[in-house]
Amino acid sequence: MSTRPHGYARYRLDGCRCYVCGYAVAQYNDAREHAIRRGTWQPFVDAAPVREHLLRLRACSLGLRSIAAAAQVDRKRLQAILTSRTDHGIGPQEQVRPALAAAVLRVEPTLDNLGGATPIDATGTHRRLTALISGGWPQAHLAPRIGMTEGNFGATLTRPKVLVRTARAARTVYDDLWCADPRKHGVGAQAYSRARRHALAREWAPVGAWDDDTIDDPAAFPDWTGQCGTPAGYTAHRRLGGPACQPCRNARAAA
Structure with a gap:
């Protein structure tokens, strides 16, 4: 018994003649005839771009x-x-159906489909973890949450690449803690203040400075003040009591 869903493929490959399969074939044939009359019928496309994308x-x-x-x-x-x-004495397939080509070309490597041991750029991981430290989360509290010792955690913040499983863990921890007050989750007042001072001394941006759409972009800068990148941003930094970011320093120099 075929497990294929009812439709065109089941009609052609499994010989099913139910109403659903028959209707799917009728629709396909009608669309094909209209496309042939318009001169737009394209049953196959070149497989080379699909093969390059797969590689x-x-x-x-x-x-x-x-x-x-x-x-x-x-x-x-x-x-x-x-x-x-x-086995058939022929090379790789040279043509594919347009729907297959489109489906494959839509696939992009992401944290959700890459293998856990794959090395990737560490930018997003660094920014998420340092933003949490800036918010008062000590490294000793964050390290176990991503399956690390405190020593390994500190080394991770300096490495240009991390494993996908580490990036996934950092993303999960960030999503869980970005709006949580560390002092309400077992972090003492001294450890809280120490983590914030540690982050400020290294100019690590807080959670609010990052946008979800740009936090993984190596070319993006944090918006500390809501005015970063403008001359007013430099003054806003001074009101906040922290050093001005590079876009604000550039804007002030240009002005």
Whole structure:
């Protein structure tokens, strides 16, 4: 018994002649005839861009099984695009259906689909963890939450790359604690103040300075004052009692 959902594929591949499958075929044929009359019928597209994209994804440590799951296609169809089908004496598939190409090209490497041991840029992890420290969370409290010792935690803040599993853990901790008061979660007053002074001395931006859309962007700067990057931002920094950020220093110099 086929587990394929009722529709065009089940009609063609499994011989199902139910109403749903028949209607799907009728719709397909009607759309095909209209496209042929308009001169827009394109049953296949070049597989080369799809193959190049698959190779880029695999270079990011994404396996074919994970890519197929993200694109919601059969893994064997991706394998045929990538490798020579020696059993049949032919090379990789040169043409694919447009829907398959579009589905694969939409897949991008993310924290959710990369392997846990994949090294990635540490920018977002550093910013999330240092923002929490700026908010009064001591490293000794944060380290166990991401599965580290305090020593390893400090070293992580200086490394250019982290493993995906570390980045995921840091993201989870940040989402859980960004608006929490450390003093209401077991952090003493001295440890709280020490963490804030430690962050201020290193000019680590607080949670409110980062936007969710830019916190992972290495080219982005934190907006400490709501006016950063303008001459007024420099003055706002002085009112807050902290050093001016680089965009504010640049804006003041330009003015």
